[in-house]
Amino acid sequence: MPPERSLKPKTFEVVVTEVIRETPDTVTLVLDAPEIPPYRAGQFLTIDPHVFPVIAGQVAYVEHLKGGKKELVRAYSMASTPQEALAVTVKEEPYRPGDLHAPLLSPLLVHGTPVGTRFPVVGFTGPFTLPPDIEQRTDHVVHLVAGSGVVPNYSILKDALRNHPNLRQTFIDTNKTWDDIIFRDGLARLAAEHPDRLTVVHTLTRHTDLRGLPSGVRQGRVGPELLREFIPDTGTAFAYLCGPAIASWDRKKALEEGTAPTPRFLESTIANLQAVGFTPARIKREAYG
Template sequence: MSSSEAPAQETSTDQRYHRLEVTAVIEETHDSKSIVFNIPEDKKAKFAYLPGQFLTLKVPYDGKQLTRCYSLASSPHRDSEHKVTIKRVVDGRISNWINDYVKAGDQIEVMTPAGLFCLNDKTPAGDIVLFGGGSGITPVFSILKSALETTDRKIKLIYANRDDRSVIFKDELKAIAAEHIDRLEVVHILDSVHGFLTQPMVCQLMDGYRHGEYFICGPGPFMDTVESALIGLGEPEDRIHTERFVSPPDPDQAEAVVQQAKAAAESSNTVQFEAVLDGETYEIPYEKGDTLLEALYKAELEPPASCEEGMCGACMCTVERGETQLAQNDVLSDKELEKGWTLACQARPLSNDVKVKFPD
């Protein structure tokens, strides 16, 4: 298929996805656009979301069904629409297709909102400091708008971009800052003017905003810089929230990883495992080859889950004991893996003493 052709619109047989109509396409910058979806009345409950969550889009492309996760830039407390914003990526098949071809009236397969990088009722008190790098502004912008509407917390946004024309939501940010001049501070860091954000710059920008809660989204080096600076200042890790997005592998590559994990589990003699869900402990019968999530479904339990492809993190749980094999993983960091986190939709038990615990 040539680069000038849009993918054919096919009907998905995956019932986790819903065909949504695009009601508007907004040109945000020279290299980014926002897509606004119409949510039918009978699907509004399914598409309710927390600020900071994302949508997963499935696009038929060159004979494959490719999936991509895009954060909602809209706020459930301020905006009436569901809006995702996509920035072009060099050689990015789907990001370029969306920017080049998607128009109002098109239909796209979309999964219900998911993600753990969000402002919620369990969020502790204190100031909020948001760090957005490039298109990483999208989930933190959603959090910013909701926090202003639902809390009285002070908020500081540190937003890094290559140059002024790359600043997504520039006018909207300016208007919101003027509306909340007593609570919101916005700091723009431009590579062309200030250079790349450094740890000393982060420490300086934190003056007056210590001991708060921190949300970070952007390119890997940007996020690493901010997180390292905050930890160096002594900020507790449980108050530092990060969102990392990578393009998942194509379906054939993902299937190869799954088959490797299944093969590794073939030698397992596991017949059951223990799961702690909503504070209750269950003994779960296990059939060889199943993932933890599949076994829980067969036991007629309802663990948290969404994409079931190792992308969203909705089914994260900790391995309290025993050995498991993780297949596809596009969400857990090395640090989280070291702490025992796994994905129920991709993990298989390798021993009979496995115990996993889902967050309360």
């Protein structure tokens, strides 16, 4: 197996060629550029909020609120595989009373970047990828995702169905409601096309009445029982997790208050995986917090 090459991310300008509405608060932006650097399924690109004049005032205000500290770039995972047209999928972060400020970039990307919009991106980077020799390490990859955390795993899933014929995949996707599920139709189509190699499980945390939904849809968060049910091989399977995690500012606040930060999807799912027998070496994570 050749060694994995790590390429330096490049700045290049993209143009939006299609905007696909996935859910009420989420769009996929299909992007094109004269030359797109190579990337691997699961990686991300970054976008600097300073490149959009329309939010320059908001960016400056947030920097003022943060004591003059320059706002950092935002990361967006590719929803596409390297064989497909380049695409990122962005979920609008809502403002919640008590937040330091209103979200800066995601509302603009979801509502204000129609076809024809041009902007620079930097890509590609990120270690959240399958190792090329994954089939020598395991025959089962389990995806555990929540909300927009589905994005890099969708890319990895599609890529592995194409390039790793001996791999089985279980895709456990947590959302608030049925209508919040990003790539719902795409996941159903892939499961129908690969019944022996892919199982998709949706679990809904705020959908109390499951009548009318396809059989097999679950209620609640991912716990040890669900993991044991769908992962009989907890001693050999690999887990790829992506979703909300404790943010650095939550950790800082908890430290100041002398409390422990409240675990979010990523922390609680890792604890549950370890409880059912996963070793840390077989758990890969991407934190969106």
